[in-house]
Amino acid sequence: xxxxxxxxxxxxxxxxxxxxxxxxxxxxxxxxSLRSPLYRTRLGERWGFVSKRSHEKLTFWVHAxxxxxxxxxxxxxxxxCANNHELRLHxxxxxxxGSQRIQSTFPNQIGKTITHSYTPYDIPGxxxxxxxxxxxxxxxxxxxxxxxxxxxxxxKKNIPVVLANGRMSEKSASGYERYAFLTRHIFQQLSSVAAxxxxxxxxxxxxGVPESRISVTGNIKFDVVLEDSLRQTAKQLRCRLRxxxxxxxxxxxxxxxxxxxxxxxxxxxxxxxxxxxxxxxxPRHPERFEGxxxxxxxxxxxxxxxxxxxxxxxxxxxxxxxxxxxxxYYGACDISFVGGSxxxxxxxxxIEPAMWGRPILSGPYLYNFSQTAELLGTCxxxxxxxxxxxxxxxxxxxLTNTESCRxxxxxxxxxxxxxxxxxxxxVTLIEGxxxx
Numbered sequence: 153x154x155x156x157x158x159x160x161x162x163x164x165x166x167x168x169x170x171x172x173x174x175x176x177x178x179x180x181x182x183x184x185s186l187r188s189p190l191y192r193t194r195l196g197e198r199w200g201f202v203s204k205r206s207h208e209k210l211t212f213w214v215h216a217x218x219x220x221x222x223x224x225x226x227x228x229x230x231x232x233c234a235n236n237h238e239l240r241l242h243x244x245x246x247x248x249x250g251s252q253r254i255q256s257t258f259p260n261q262i263g264k265t266i267t268h269s270y271t272p273y274d275i276p277g278x279x280x281x282x283x284x285x286x287x288x289x290x291x292x293x294x295x296x297x298x299x300x301x302x303x304x305x306x307x308k309k310n311i312p313v314v315l316a317n318g319r320m321s322e323k324s325a326s327g328y329e330r331y332a333f334l335t336r337h338i339f340q341q342l343s344s345v346a347a348x349x350x351x352x353x354x355x356x357x358x359x360g361v362p363e364s365r366i367s368v369t370g371n372i373k374f375d376v377v378l379e380d381s382l383r384q385t386a387k388q389l390r391c392r393l394r395x396x397x398x399x400x401x402x403x404x405x406x407x408x409x410x411x412x413x414x415x416x417x418x419x420x421x422x423x424x425x426x427x428x429x430x431x432x433x434x435p436r437h438p439e440r441f442e443g444x445x446x447x448x449x450x451x452x453x454x455x456x457x458x459x460x461x462x463x464x465x466x467x468x469x470x471x472x473x474x475x476x477x478x479x480x481y482y483g484a485c486d487i488s489f490v491g492g493s494x495x496x497x498x499x500x501x502x503i504e505p506a507m508w509g510r511p512i513l514s515g516p517y518l519y520n521f522s523q524t525a526e527l528l529g530t531c532x533x534x535x536x537x538x539x540x541x542x543x544x545x546x547x548x549x550x551l552t553n554t555e556s557c558r559x560x561x562x563x564x565x566x567x568x569x570x571x572x573x574x575x576x577x578x579v580t581l582i583e584g585x586x587x588x
Contacts, residue, residue: 163301199272199273215243216294219247222253224371228316242268245270255268279302295315296319318346322355339361342361348370349523369578370577371574378508382480386480404432405432407492421541433469438473448471485510490512490514496517502524512534513536533567
């Protein structure tokens with residue numbers, strides 16, 4: 153009884169604090185919109201003002217934070233729709249980039265079998281309004297996005313909450329443990345957890361999830377299918393980038409502040425040995441596109457944009473200033489580098505370049521994807537580099553040694569193929585959670 157009262161008090165304080173900070177949140181949102189105008193659109197959705205559910209069919213709410221979680225949700229959404237034609241899905245996210253990814257992935261289903269909006273802020277009024285309008289029969293949360301009010305109100309309304317493709321790094325687990333007075337009860341309220349690895353599962357148990365509600369299903373990102381249309385797009389991009397000189401292509405993807413300088417230093421080092429190499433540099437966040445372009449130009453490089461790539465070969469660097477095209481560029485390149493790893497962000501998914509059978513380079517900060525990194529590292533499909541000189545040395549070695557490049561790419565592809573199969577396990581688990 154005391155524990156329940158303590159959690160209620162903590163949740164009340166959390167909600168009060170969220171309400172109190174709402175003006176700060178709005179100001180921050182508007183500040184972000186100065187660089188990315190999409191942040192000031194559809195603001196009502198963030199307070200739960202979404203279209204009302206207009207049918208009585210079974211409806212699942214699928215929540216993905218941003219681009220990475222949207223990618224992870226794609227095979228699950230596709231499978232759920234294929235298994236039950238009467239099912240309706242409402243897919244939410246927190247960021248404009250995630251929203252663009254969802255809408256571009258399911259263009260023919262949005263407004264029909266799939267509806268979409270931003271996630272409501274985690275305050276009682278907004279969440280109550282959202283739940284009253286959507287009336288979901290289940291909430292499926294992708295990976296680790298746990299909001300106390302959303303989970304508590306769903307369970308109060310007897311809506312099962314499933315954590316799908318769940319991952320929990322040691323760093324994140326330690327952070328949750330510091331606020332155990334609030335978070336432990338939230339973890340206990342989860343109806344079911346589909347963890348990616350045994351390590352993730354043990355950390356969820358440590359945080360309060362009953363062991364009987366945890367299954368280890370693997371990572372469904374390995375189950376993403378490379379459609380024929382995507383393969384054709386990658387082939388066209390490759391021809392365009394290589395040109396008549398058949399230039400080698402290096403993609404540096406999902407880079408963060410502080411990483412582009414290192415990548416550009418490495419690129420300069422590579423060009424001393426391989427003059428005609430092309431770099432595709434794709435910043436993680438759209439508000440940084442222009443700044444990265446200016447950075448490249450200031451170093452004397454000829455720069456093109458993915459949104460307006462010229463037909464000639466008069467560019468050294470192509471900066472990604474569009475969203476949802478990275479998979480095509482992974483398929484077009486010879487070597488990939490995955491960002492968020494040279495600075496302490498924790499890395500980004502290594503699976504996408506592995507699916508294409510590309511050699512993968514990364515920085516040392518991979519704690520959010522440690523299991524995948526270990527698999528790829530053990531098979532020699534991944535090379536971790538700490539500084540620009542290491543990156544340039546490895547890139548030159550791979551581009552001048554065709555056999556080494558081929559072997560490293562084959563190793564990464566082998567890891568991608570051997571770890572498929574999580575999707576059917578996850579779908580079965582979700583079907584079982586409907587009766588909890």
